[in-house]
Amino acid sequence: MKFQGKIWKFGDNIDTDAIIPARYLNTTDHASLASHCMEDADPDFPKKVKPGDIIVAGENFGCGSSREHAPIAIKAAGVACVIAKSFARIFYRNAFNMGLPIFESKELYGKVEEGAVVSVNGDTGLITISGTEDESLKITPIPPFMQELIADGGLLNHIMKKQAASA
Amino acid sequence: MGMTITEKILASHAGLAEVHPGMLIDASVDIALGNDITAPIAIEEFEKAGGKTVFDRDKVVLIPDHFTPNKDIDSAQQCKFVREFAHSQALTHYYEGGEVGVEHALLPEKGIVLPGDLVIGADSHTCTYGALGAFATGVGSTDLAAAMLTGKAWLKVPESMKFILYGKLNPWVSGKDLILFIIGKIGVDGALYKAMEMTGETVTALGMADRMSMANMAIEAGAKNGIFACDDITRAYVKPRAKRPWTQYASDANAAYVETIEIDCSKIEPQVAFPHLPSNTRGISGVGDIRIDQAVIGSCTNGRIEDLRVAAQVLKGRKAASHVRLLIIPATPEVYRMAMNEGLMNIFMDANAIISPPTCGPCLGGHMGILAQGERAVATTNRNFVGRMGHPGSEVYLSNPAVAAASAVLGRLAGPDELN
Numbered sequence: 158m159k160f161q162g163k164i165w166k167f168g169d170n171i172d173t174d175a176i177i178p179a180r181y182l183n184t185t186d187h188a189s190l191a192s193h194c195m196e197d198a199d200p201d202f203p204k205k206v207k208p209g210d211i212i213v214a215g216e217n218f219g220c221g222s223s224r225e226h227a228p229i230a231i232k233a234a235g236v237a238c239v240i241a242k243s244f245a246r247i248f249y250r251n252a253f254n255m256g257l258p259i260f261e262s263k264e265l266y267g268k269v270e271e272g273a274v275v276s277v278n279g280d281t282g283l284i285t286i287s288g289t290e291d292e293s294l295k296i297t298p299i300p301p302f303m304q305e306l307i308a309d310g311g312l313l314n315h316i317m318k319k320q321a322a323s324a
Numbered sequence: 325m326g327m328t329i330t331e332k333i334l335a336s337h338a339g340l341a342e343v344h345p346g347m348l349i350d351a352s353v354d355i356a357l358g359n360d361i362t363a364p365i366a367i368e369e370f371e372k373a374g375g376k377t378v379f380d381r382d383k384v385v386l387i388p389d390h391f392t393p394n395k396d397i398d399s400a401q402q403c404k405f406v407r408e409f410a411h412s413q414a415l416t417h418y419y420e421g422g423e424v425g426v427e428h429a430l431l432p433e434k435g436i437v438l439p440g441d442l443v444i445g446a447d448s449h450t451c452t453y454g455a456l457g458a459f460a461t462g463v464g465s466t467d468l469a470a471a472m473l474t475g476k477a478w479l480k481v482p483e484s485m486k487f488i489l490y491g492k493l494n495p496w497v498s499g500k501d502l503i504l505f506i507i508g509k510i511g512v513d514g515a516l517y518k519a520m521e522m523t524g525e526t527v528t529a530l531g532m533a534d535r536m537s538m539a540n541m542a543i544e545a546g547a548k549n550g551i552f553a554c555d556d557i558t559r560a561y562v563k564p565r566a567k568r569p570w571t572q573y574a575s576d577a578n579a580a581y582v583e584t585i586e587i588d589c590s591k592i593e594p595q596v597a598f599p600h601l602p603s604n605t606r607g608i609s610g611v612g613d614i615r616i617d618q619a620v621i622g623s624c625t626n627g628r629i630e631d632l633r634v635a636a637q638v639l640k641g642r643k644a645a646s647h648v649r650l651l652i653i654p655a656t657p658e659v660y661r662m663a664m665n666e667g668l669m670n671i672f673m674d675a676n677a678i679i680s681p682p683t684c685g686p687c688l689g690g691h692m693g694i695l696a697q698g699e700r701a702v703a704t705t706n707r708n709f710v711g712r713m714g715h716p717g718s719e720v721y722l723s724n725p726a727v728a729a730a731s732a733v734l735g736r737l738a739g740p741d742e743l744n
Contacts, residue, residue, distance in 0.1 A: 170512055170601060174709040178716075179688035182361045183391055183398035185368065197711040217513040217546060221709060222688070223448040225365055225464035246517050246548055247448055251464035302348050302478070312466050313373040316474060 158258060158279030158307070160237040162209040166271040167198055169215035173222040173248065177230040190226050191233035208235030211275055215241065215266055219248025228257040238277060240284065240296070242266055253303050254312040260284075261297040268294070326576025328484040329551055330519040333459040333573055337442040345483040345582075353383065354441040354458075356471035359427055359684075360388035360399065362446030363406045365465035370472050378413050379475035385417040385436060386410045387427040390684045392420065395691035425656025425682040428452040428540065428624035432532075433656055435565030439554040439572045444468065444477050449624050449706065451542045455535035456562065457554035457572055462543060482519045482548040483582040484575075489524035491590030496740050498634070499534025500626055500704065500724040502526070503541045504595035506587070508605030516546035518582065521575065526589040527552065532561045533630035540625045541706050544602040594739050596702075597722035600710045608727060608739040618701040619644070619732035620713075621725050622653025622680070623687045626704035629654075629662045631725040636668040638729035638740045639675040645735030650677040651686060651693050675732075689713045695720075702731045 175198040177190055184190070195202040195212075212231065218241035219227060228251050231239065238258040252259045258279060265284055269275065274287035283293040299307075309315035327335065331343050338349040358366050363386050370378075378384045386406055391399035403420070410418035417436055424430070428449050431437045439457035443450060446468040453460035463477065471477050489502065507514070520542045527535070535552050542550030552558070554572035562570065596611050598604040621627075621635045632654060644650040652672045654660035660682065663669055672679055680686075686693030687705040695701055695714030700721065703713065708720035721737060730740040 172707075172709040174688075174707070174712050178711050179361075179390075179690055182690075183396060183402055185364050185402070197716045200716075217516065220512055220546060221448065221707060223362060223446055223450075223462040223464050225362070225446075225466060228464075229365075243513065243516065245513070245546055247462050247464060247543075250467065254464060254466035254470075300348075312470050312478075313369055313473075316470055317373055 159277065160211065161274065161276040162211040162237050164211045164213045164269055164271060164273055164275050165202065165206065167212065167214040170217045170220055171198055171214050172220045173224050173227045176219065176227040177224065182224060182226055187229055187233040190230040194230040194234040203234065206234050206236065209237050210235065212236055212239040213266060213269060214239065216243045218244050220245035223247045225251045225255060228252045228255055232257045240265055240277065253306050256307060256311045258307065262294055264294045325580055326578040328519065328521060328575045328579040329457065329553055329573045330459055330484055330521065330549060331481060333440060333442055334479065334481055343481045345481050347481045349479055349481060350476050351442055351479050352475055353444050353471050353477050355383055355385055355437055355443040356468055357385045357387065357427065357431070357443065357445035357447065357450060358468050359390055359447055360392060360403050360406055361390045362465045362468065364402050366446055366468040366472060367405065367409045369466055369469035373469065373473060375473045378472045381414050382416045384413070384415055384472050385431065386415060387424060387430060388420050389424055389427050390688065391690050392424065392683060393681060422657060426624045426627055426684055429627055429655035429659065432456060432536065433658055435562070435567055438562060438566050438568070438570035439558060440570050444471055448543045449540050451547065451549050452536050452540040452624060454539035454542065454549050454551040455532060457552060457558055459549055459551065461549045482517055484519040484521050485515055486521050486523060486581040486584045488584065488586045489522065489526040489589050490586070491526055491588045493526065493589055494593060496594050496726045497592055498724045499530055499537040501592055501595045502589060503538040504597055504602070504605045504722065505592050507541065507545050507603050508595065510545055512544060512601055512603045513546040515542065518547055520545065520547045520550045522550065522552050528555060531630060532557060533628040537625050541602065544706060594724055594727050596727065596737060597708055599708050599719040599721065602706065602708060602722060611737040614700065614721065614737040616648060616702050616731055616736060617699040618649045618651065618693060618695060619728045620651045620653070620686050620693055620701055620703040620705060621728050622651065622655060623684065623705040624655065625706045626725050627653055627655030627659065629659045631704065632659065632663050632668050635725040635729040636671045638726050638743070639733065640671050642675055642733045642743070644676045644732040648732050648735050650675065650732040651680055652677045653680040654682055656682050686713055702728050702737060704728050
């Protein structure tokens with residue numbers, strides 16, 4: 158699993174109301190959710206973000222509501238992955254369950270400016286910042302069960318695969 | 325080594341003799357809950373995965389409470405989708421119209437969740453049921469879909485934090501103030517991924533409504549669940565409501581905790597969480613002069629009859645300031661009826677309050693009390709994030725019902741003592 162993209166930086170405690178405000182939750186349409194992604198943290202984000210871009214954030218990203226619309230909005234906006242110092246628990250689960258790659262790195266946040274290009278190698282667990290290729294940062298490894306979920310394409314595909322295998 | 329109450333419930337539902345923090349388990353769920361925002365995605369995923377019938381029609385609970393009574397065409401469509409699914413599956417616990425209430429007040433009230441249960445809900449405040457001695461945690465729609473299909477959920481066993489609360493509470497201090505104080509102390513990620521176990525003489529003296537307010541906001545500290553041991557007060561609450569057997573668990577004396585925090589509750593005054601995090605708490609004596617435009621008394625945190633009684637005690641014979649919109653939202657039809665029969669509704673109407681049907685509406689900026697740019701609300705709800713109750717340029721201050729009521733009267737943040 159490899160990504161390379163331009164980063165957008167957000168601070169600590171980016172909550173699910175900032176990621177996708179509740180006023181837009183009267184629909185499950187992915188494109189409509191994407192068009193309001195991160196709106197209350199940065200009103201221009203939906204216009205600025207390009208497919209393959211990466212979100213970098215501080216502590217406790219995704220705190221607040223259980224709404225899966227949050228990782229859906231980020232994924233549907235074309236964001237390749239989110240790298241934060243830490244994630245709120247339900248957001249962490251939801252991201253894996255529906256196949257949005259996320260990584261924990263305590264170091265990256267302080268080392269990059271917005272607009273920098275970052276490469277992520279999920280297999281080796283390394284991040285490199287464009288221009289400083291000789292200095293790689295380690296990301297917290299994804300637990301094997303979560304890797305299985307991503308490899309299977311999310312929780313429900315994983316369950317169906319298991320059920321088919323035991324049938 | 326002994327086990328905590330959380331570990332015991334998880335072990336029993338995973339069919340294991342014991343579990344340890346960090347273990348990934350596959351656990352059977354007693355209740356899988358969804359609402360009008362989260363259930364539509366769950367139903368779509370359930371159907372995409374080839375699901376035909378839910379694993380148990382008594383255990384899948386769907387409650388349309390966020391945008392109901394429907395605020396617009398899109399939410400009406402969303403609710404219709406949930407309704408048709410619930411009817412086609414003949415779900416035992418599907419409520420709407422005059423039967424529906426705020427889910428986390430409705431489920432305990434109807435005896436749908438019981439001590440020792442393992443509950444997952446596609447709503448972050450599912451952790452409320454920890455007040456009953458259940459393991460209850462919020463998940464997303466895909467987890468709900470998987471549980472609807474298989475009756476199971478994958479869970480990582482959390483580390484437990486123990487809170488020992490002692491000391492007699494000051495006047496007007498409630499469970500809401502205790503949890504706001506705790507979140508202020510440990511921060512919005514102070515219990516990230518962990519179980520918050522509430523113990524101590526102050527806790528055992530609290531009624532169920534206060535315990536539910538506290539467990540409700542465990543998520544605001546990042547916790548996986550909040551939990552209280554089952555005692556006489558729990559049993560008295562559960563006994564007339566339960567329609568099936570239940571099990572009570574307590575932590576072993578030698579159970580392991582990652583951290584133990586002791587709090588002298590006699591030193592706590594009513595708390596207010598300032599924008600834009602539930603951890604920005606201050607005692608009421610230190611709030612300064614903050615003019616408010618709206619006061620909201622309700623929600624899964626503080627919309628129970630006990631909360632409305634406190635609000636009525638403060639509002640009796642008084643009126644909301646002319647520039648304040650005071651909203652009272654009984655959390656369930658039963659709370660509404662009790663408030664009516666006890667004469668509380670007259671007190672509220674005499675105070676110029678607006679009485680809303682049960683709904684989550686204003687808490688999440690859905691409907692029924694949206695704030696304009698620059699407006700400020702004091703609310704008994706659980707979140708004060710940017711844009712939570714409306715315009716991103718509005719502000720929400722979290723408090724208990726007594727403070728919200730007194731603030732409505734004075735038109736600024738204030739405690740009830742200022743009314744005398």
